[in-house]
Amino acid sequence: MNFSFSDDQVLLRNSVRAALDVQCTSAHVRAMMDDGTGYGEALWGEMAKLGWLGLPFAEEYGGAGLGLVELCLVLEEMGRAAYPGPYVSSVVLGGLGLVLGGTAAQKERWLSAIASGTARLSAALVEESLDWDPASTATTATRTADGWRLSGVKRFVPWAHVADAVLVPARAPEGVSLFLVDPRAPGVSLAPMVGIDLANRWSEMTLRDVVVTADAVVGPPAGAGSLLESLLRRAAVCASAEMLGAARRCLDMSVAYAKVREQFGQPIGSFQAIRHKCAEMLLGVENAHAAVYYAAWALNAGAEDAAVAASVCKAYVSETARRVCGEAIQAHGGIGFTWEYDLHLYFKRAKALEPLFGDAEYHRELIVRHVTA
Amino acid sequence: MDLNYTPEDVAFRKSVRAWLEHNLPRLPIRTLADRRQWHRRLYEAGYLGMGWPREYGGGGARPMEQAIVADEMARANAPAPTNGLGLGIVGPTVIVHGSDAQKERYLKKILTAEELWCQLYSEPNAGSDLAALKTAAVDQGDHFVVNGQKIWTSGGANADWGLLLARTDTKVPKHKGITCFLMSMRQPGVDVRPLKQITGSSEFCEVFMTNARVEKSDQVGKLGEGWAIAQTTLGYERGGRSLARVTTYASQYHHLVNATRRLKRHGRPLIDDPIVRQKLGRIWAELEVERYSALRVLTLLERGEHPGAGGSLTKLSYSEFEKRFMELAQEILGPYGQLTDGAPPEYQLQVDTAVGDHGTWAYAFLWSRAGTIYAGSSEIQKNVIGERILGLPKETRADRTGATR
Numbered sequence: 034m035n036f037s038f039s040d041d042q043v044l045l046r047n048s049v050r051a052a053l054d055v056q057c058t059s060a061h062v063r064a065m066m067d068d069g070t071g072y073g074e075a076l077w078g079e080m081a082k083l084g085w086l087g088l089p090f091a092e093e094y095g096g097a098g099l100g101l102v103e104l105c106l107v108l109e110e111m112g113r114a115a116y117p118g119p120y121v122s123s124v125v126l127g128g129l130g131l132v133l134g135g136t137a138a139q140k141e142r143w144l145s146a147i148a149s150g151t152a153r154l155s156a157a158l159v160e161e162s163l164d165w166d167p168a169s170t171a172t173t174a175t176r177t178a179d180g181w182r183l184s185g186v187k188r189f190v191p192w193a194h195v196a197d198a199v200l201v202p203a204r205a206p207e208g209v210s211l212f213l214v215d216p217r218a219p220g221v222s223l224a225p226m227v228g229i230d231l232a233n234r235w236s237e238m239t240l241r242d243v244v245v246t247a248d249a250v251v252g253p254p255a256g257a258g259s260l261l262e263s264l265l266r267r268a269a270v271c272a273s274a275e276m277l278g279a280a281r282r283c284l285d286m287s288v289a290y291a292k293v294r295e296q297f298g299q300p301i302g303s304f305q306a307i308r309h310k311c312a313e314m315l316l317g318v319e320n321a322h323a324a325v326y327y328a329a330w331a332l333n334a335g336a337e338d339a340a341v342a343a344s345v346c347k348a349y350v351s352e353t354a355r356r357v358c359g360e361a362i363q364a365h366g367g368i369g370f371t372w373e374y375d376l377h378l379y380f381k382r383a384k385a386l387e388p389l390f391g392d393a394e395y396h397r398e399l400i401v402r403h404v405t406a
Numbered sequence: 407m408d409l410n411y412t413p414e415d416v417a418f419r420k421s422v423r424a425w426l427e428h429n430l431p432r433l434p435i436r437t438l439a440d441r442r443q444w445h446r447r448l449y450e451a452g453y454l455g456m457g458w459p460r461e462y463g464g465g466g467a468r469p470m471e472q473a474i475v476a477d478e479m480a481r482a483n484a485p486a487p488t489n490g491l492g493l494g495i496v497g498p499t500v501i502v503h504g505s506d507a508q509k510e511r512y513l514k515k516i517l518t519a520e521e522l523w524c525q526l527y528s529e530p531n532a533g534s535d536l537a538a539l540k541t542a543a544v545d546q547g548d549h550f551v552v553n554g555q556k557i558w559t560s561g562g563a564n565a566d567w568g569l570l571l572a573r574t575d576t577k578v579p580k581h582k583g584i585t586c587f588l589m590s591m592r593q594p595g596v597d598v599r600p601l602k603q604i605t606g607s608s609e610f611c612e613v614f615m616t617n618a619r620v621e622k623s624d625q626v627g628k629l630g631e632g633w634a635i636a637q638t639t640l641g642y643e644r645g646g647r648s649l650a651r652v653t654t655y656a657s658q659y660h661h662l663v664n665a666t667r668r669l670k671r672h673g674r675p676l677i678d679d680p681i682v683r684q685k686l687g688r689i690w691a692e693l694e695v696e697r698y699s700a701l702r703v704l705t706l707l708e709r710g711e712h713p714g715a716g717g718s719l720t721k722l723s724y725s726e727f728e729k730r731f732m733e734l735a736q737e738i739l740g741p742y743g744q745l746t747d748g749a750p751p752e753y754q755l756q757v758d759t760a761v762g763d764h765g766t767w768a769y770a771f772l773w774s775r776a777g778t779i780y781a782g783s784s785e786i787q788k789n790v791i792g793e794r795i796l797g798l799p800k801e802t803r804a805d806r807t808g809a810t811r
Binding site: 038312348400 | 407408409410411412415470663677680683684686687688690691692694695698699701702704705706708709719722723785787788789791792793795796797798799800801802
């Protein structure tokens with residue numbers, strides 16, 4: 034039993050933080066909020082060089098062969114910096130999707146391209162109903178002579194506008210299958226869905242009779258349900274790691290501010306109203322840390338309670354990060370409500386991730402199914 | 407990071423489980439004599455004072471082994487040993503701060519429950535502001551004479567001895583004039599009266615001291631060091647039992663789930679009601695987070711690190727969770743949850759609560775109100791977290807300087 038990071042893991046975290054402190058300043062985040070593509074190629078290239086883009090892939094695909102705990106360490110730092118870019122969509126949704134279900138040829142084609150920074154992926158995991166259960170998939174897949182034809186509408190597809198391929202679940206007569214779709218293929222149209230977190234991009238992805246070849250199928254045809262569930266669990270924990278980072282940043286900023294901001298002739302941190310708020314925020318952040326890294330370890334190790342741990346993590350961190358980031362605005366007072374002050378970048382990142390890959394309610398239901406089974 | 411138990415820990419857990427299966431008392435423990443006997447069995451098996459040095463009768467065990475024993479006892483719903491404060495607070499205090507003679511005289515008898523202990527800290531006007539305590543110990547040359555009143559004394563009615571904080575100097579700031587003593591409760595100057603709580607039971611007592619006598623040899627540490635000693639003492643209460651506590655919560659949770667299979671609303675069992683399922687899901691998520699956090703604390707303890715002010719986070723977290731858990735359980739159970747007697751078996755809580763033998767939802771609910779008050783209220787824990795972990799400035803207080811009066 035050892036619930037602490039190894040020296041290598043601490044080293045990784047420190048190096049990610051050091052790099053993002055320099056290259057992903059809030060000025061960079063704000064510049065990307067106004068940028069057409071929304072992310073910086075220079076930083077993306079740097080991330081490839083540092084090995085972050087292939088972090089969870091096998092070495093044969095140019096990856097670092099590391100696990101989910103390390104991935105979450107990186108993502109926590111990205112949440113802390115409100116990193117703008119297709120990291121989660123490419124490495125987690127697309128990359129881990131292929132790691133879990135891709136054929137040798139698909140992995141060969143895409144994983145090394147993701148790792149080297151030359152390709153970006155995404156996955157379209159939710160439709161109008163916002164039901165994250167793969168069984169709810171309404172997009173259809175019909176067989177053609179040498180492949181499939183896909184039709185339907187996907188919503189909240191992260192970074193689809195810069196993706197080279199998108200994993201798309203669709204319902205074939207035999208069941209739900211997963212397909213690799215080129216978002217620039219005929220019949221695919223993308224429309225931006227602009228949320229409050231401008232450093233994060235979503236699209237609506239409409240497929241009208243989009244033709245894909247037979248080798249575009251990922252995982253067992255007509256049996257992609259459990260593959261998608263595995264992917265969703267990983268995505269939920271990775272999103273939680275990012276929310277944790279955002280929450281920790283908000284806590285750090287609040288504590289620093291409470292030490293210097295004076296009212297009534299003394300620092301506001303000396304008042305219990307603010308001190309107790311900060312203490313509660315720390316408790317939330319530390320518990321969220323335990324939830325994220327327990328789940329990351331459990332999924333990685335294939336522990337018996339991995340599925341329920343992932344749901345515990347997403348249910349707990351979704352609410353906790355929202356609360357901590359919100360309390361940070363309250364502790365700051367008026368300045369925390371200004372566009373100019375950076376707090377809202379992290380507040381919005383946490384909020385944007387809260388409903389993705391299942392919100393707290395969704396995962397509480399999954400928890401009860403597991404516990405009472 | 408490896409959250410698997412080592413093969414040694416798994417084997418040890420198996421041996422504890424087997425021992426409990428063979429040795430668990432068949433009949434409910436009703437008398438103090440029964441409980442002492444059970445305590446001795448546990449001690450003889452090596453399951454009490456496990457972390458104490460061997461030279462004083464302890465087991466020199468690792469924190470993980472202690473946690474496993476506590477956890478398996480919770481899992482088996484085993485009765486608690488007696489002398490919890492002796493084992494948890496007094497013994498460790500004497501080990502760290504006591505003289506050789508005190509260690510020789512007192513420690514073994516704590517382990518064997520030959521002498522039961524209580525803790526004489528809080529007073530009617532010194533609760534959260536413990537350093538404001540007024541009970542006075544006056545030096546009479548060869549002994550001290552103690553006058554004053556203590557309150558919230560757990561186990562006071564059965565105690566043979568008390569770990570006492572008393573004021574020995576009123577001319578210095580209040581934190582500096584307090585001394586720690588070991589005081590016999592079996593003397594004419596000590597009057598113990600049970601205090602009836604909102605539970606209807608009396609786990610706590612009031613203790614009145616009128617010219618009570620404390621020997622010079624029973625002073626712990628130096629004069630005026632009592633506050634510093636008490637600070638370390640309070641820390642002993644936190645961390646070690648956290649895994650077992652979660653296991654008890656989990657047993658309670660499964661009783662709750664069973665009740666929701668039985669209760670019906672709109673013609674279907676409550677367990678199929680989405681609102682009830684949300685509540686059940688919320689409790690389990692928080693309960694598991696408590697377990698993960700307990701494993702984090704255990705990792706620190708295993709490495710020989712003291713959680714320090716981090717113990718305040720642990721205490722704040724579980725005690726506030728316990729209140730939310732019990733409130734949600736009450737919402738689900740309705741008036742069944744309030745029954746202290748006459749509950750149909752399926753709505754009973756057959757899990758011992760903190761103090762031993764009150765297996766009802768009503769008692770567990772009421773008792774949950776105590777956790778955020780005793781051993782430093784939630785508000786005090788937040789002060790500690792704010793000042794000692796986050797480094798926030800102390801509030802301006804009128805009592806940090808000057809004489810105590």
